[in-house]
Amino acid sequence: MSKYTIDNIDDKAKAATFETVHGTIQTPVFMNVGTVAAIKGAVSTMDLREIDTQVMLCNTYHLHVRPGDEIVAKFGGLHKFTNWDRPILTDSGGFQVFSLAGLRKIKEEGVSFNSHIDGRKIFMGPEESMQIQSHLGSTIAMAFDECPPSKADRKYVEQSVARTERWLLRCKKEMERLNSLPETINKEQMLFGINQGGCIDEIRIANADRISELDLPGYAVGGLAVGETHEEMYHILDVTVPHLPQNKPVYLMGVGTPANILEGIERGVDFFDCVYPSRNGRHGHVYTNQGKLNLFNAQYELDDRPIEEGCGCPACQNYSRGYIRHLLKAKEMLGMRLCVLHNLYFYNKMVHDAREAILANRFSEFKKSKLEGFQVL
RNA sequence: GUGGGUGUGGCGCAGUUGGCUAGCGCGCUAGAUUGUGGCUCUAGAGGCCGUGGGUUCGAGUCCCAUCUCCCACC
Numbered sequence: 001m002s003k004y005t006i007d008n009i010d011d012k013a014k015a016a017t018f019e020t021v022h023g024t025i026q027t028p029v030f031m032n033v034g035t036v037a038a039i040k041g042a043v044s045t046m047d048l049r050e051i052d053t054q055v056m057l058c059n060t061y062h063l064h065v066r067p068g069d070e071i072v073a074k075f076g077g078l079h080k081f082t083n084w085d086r087p088i089l090t091d092s093g094g095f096q097v098f099s100l101a102g103l104r105k106i107k108e109e110g111v112s113f114n115s116h117i118d119g120r121k122i123f124m125g126p127e128e129s130m131q132i133q134s135h136l137g138s139t140i141a142m143a144f145d146e147c148p149p150s151k152a153d154r155k156y157v158e159q160s161v162a163r164t165e166r167w168l169l170r171c172k173k174e175m176e177r178l179n180s181l182p183e184t185i186n187k188e189q190m191l192f193g194i195n196q197g198g199c200i201d202e203i204r205i206a207n208a209d210r211i212s213e214l215d216l217p218g219y220a221v222g223g224l225a226v227g228e229t230h231e232e233m234y235h236i237l238d239v240t241v242p243h244l245p246q247n248k249p250v251y252l253m254g255v256g257t258p259a260n261i262l263e264g265i266e267r268g269v270d271f272f273d274c275v276y277p278s279r280n281g282r283h284g285h286v287y288t289n290q291g292k293l294n295l296f297n298a299q300y301e302l303d304d305r306p307i308e309e310g311c312g313c314p315a316c317q318n319y320s321r322g323y324i325r326h327l328l329k330a331k332e333m334l335g336m337r338l339c340v341l342h343n344l345y346f347y348n349k350m351v352h353d354a355r356e357a358i359l360a361n362r363f364s365e366f367k368k369s370k371l372e373g374f375q376v377l
Numbered sequence: 378g379u380g381g382g383u384g385u386g387g388c389g390c391a392g393u394u395g396g397c398u399a400g401c402g403c404g405c406u407a408g409a410u411u412g413u414g415g416c417u418c419u420a421g422a423g424g425c426c427g428u429g430g431g432u433u434c435g436a437g438u439c440c441c442a443u444c445u446c447c448c449a450c451c
Contacts, residue, residue: 035413042415057412095412116414142412194412225411254412275413282415298406336415 002190002217004249008359012241012268015358018218018249021188022079022087022139027249027270028358030261030351031055031089032344033278036062037072037082041282041340042333045084051313051345056084057273060132060142061093065115065122069135077137077185089273090138092129092171094194095254098147098226106146108163126170130191134178137185142220142253143171145194150227157198161207168193168211192218192251199232201239208243219244220251221269230260237267258287258350259374262367265354272351277343282336284328287346289370291377293321295339300325313345314338 003019007026018025032039032048034056039048048056058078063069075081078088097104097111105112110125124132129144145164148157175191178184193211197204211219221240224233237252244250251271252264261272277287284295288308293300295307306316307324315324315338327335350370357366 033413040413040415059412062413089412091412093412099412100414145412147412220412222412251412256411260411274411276411279410279413279416282413283410285410294407296407333415 002188004217004247006247008361010358010361010363011266013265013354013358013363014268014270015355016249016270018270020087020139020190021186022085025054025087026355028261028265028351028354029054029271030347031057031271031273032348033057033273033275034082035059036066037078039340039344040278042337043278043340043344045082047314047341048084048344051341051348053344053348055087055089055139055271056082057089057091058136058138059091059093059096060129060136061091061096061113061124063090063136064093064124064132065117069132073135073137073185077135079137087139088136089140089192089271090133090136090142091253092133092142092144093124094129094142094145094222095147098149108166110144110167111146126167127174130171130174130178134175134184134186134189138189139186140190140192140218141175142192143168143194145196145222147223147226148196148198150198150223152198154198154200154203157196157200157203161196161203164194164196165207165210168214172214172216190217192216192220192249194220194222194253195240195244196223197236197240198223199228199236201236204236204240205243208240212243212245215245216248218249218251218271220253220271222253224252225255225260230263233260234263234267237264237269241268258347259371261347261351262354262370265351265358266363266367274347277347278340281340281343284325284335284339286339286342288377289373291374293377295321295325295328307339307342308346311342311345312349313342315342 005017007015007017016027032053037058072078072081079085110123113122115122126144133141144167146160148160171191179187179189193214193216195208197207241250249270250268252269254274255264255272256274286293286295286307300321303321305321307321308316319338324335324338357363
């Protein structure tokens with residue numbers, strides 16, 4: 001039984017508490033992306049606990065191809081498999097329809113993929129996605145959707161969104177069936193619906209209105225940050241979020257930069273996830289309140305300062321920029337790991353601080369000072 | 378000492394019968410990256426081609442000398 005309680009609303013920015021079978025989530029929240037049940041960059045669930053993060057995100061498609069969701073189920077689900085007892089959100093595999101374009105064929109029933117691991121043919125539709133996510137036993141399962149390319153024309157977007165809506169009904173029905181089975185790992189698994197519609201206001205709004213009627217425990221805005229400008233993205237949030245239920249969490253999928261997240265929070269978004277902190281960390285790009293640093297740059301060779309003065313992360317508490325740069329150049333895994341840890345800490349802390357600001361009704365000043373700071377470097 | 382081979386950006390190499398601004402890989406310097414295939418992509422810097430002569434309209438390419446390093450033989 002989930003329960004969403006709004007703690008405060010500062011203009012449109014929301015701070016809420018979402019209670020789940022795996023503990024409470026305080027929003028806004030950044031969810032740490034661990035696609036294959038691990039945060040890339042040698043970051044463990046022990047580390048996630050140490051830097052005090054709330055939610056891990058895993059991927060249905062990737063875990064289905066390897067190791068296989070039946071295997072995870074034999075371990076008792078993702079929570080036991082990964083030794084993470086806090087909430088886990090699983091993405092449905094829908095995005096892979098988009099990101100692995102070229103390996104796919106979309107039909108009404110679902111999508112045929114060729115596995116990126118061994119090339120074998122895989123079929124996934126709404127029912128399959130729900131079955132896999134049920135095996136994984138995540139706290140929140142995402143609906144199986146299609147994320148149309150940003151350059152798709154209106155007609156394609158209309159057809160795609162209509163099909164995604166039909167898929168959502170099938171997801172809901174299948175999840176209800178799965179949650180009632182005795183062998184199901186998490187019988188209170190939640191299904192979040194996903195809003196689509198490209199950059200076309202009317203399609204977004206009509207879709208948001210229709211899926212809101214399904215009374216799902218949460219809703220996501222998908223299909224953003226896929227090539228449109230930041231202004232277009234913010235505009236879509238401006239017009240769409242008000243058409244999603246106010247008493248349910250709103251999740252902006254795959255977004256984004258620290259600035260994107262602050263803009264999203266300002267528009268009422270609760271949940272975020274993005275590969276940036278981990279991917280950029282692996283590439284030596286680290287976030288600070290003054291902007292982003294590329295530790296591969298020669299200027300850090302003799303820099304004995306931490307990544308960011310005053311940061312409480314394990315990297316900054318123990319090591320210098322110069323040492324981490326050396327590790328990165330030497331391709332030592334520790335270099336990536338320290339950068340990823342720092343970035344995850346930075347993201348989680350920023351969103352946590354945003355919550356504090358909302359609770360104190362000073363989010364607008366908070367956001368303004370953060371954005372000004374990011375532009376210093 | 379004799380014979381053979383070698384010498385081209387930081388490293389490893391291409392450079393055809395001598396022909397226009399000498400290439401490539403790695404490295405280096407920067408930049409991209411938004412529901413992640415530990416990637417990938419883009420741009421940039423850096424070489425008087427061991428040294429000194431010579432032949433030629435023109436030499437990294439041919440000739441002579443010299444030095445370096447490697448191999449074999451005495």
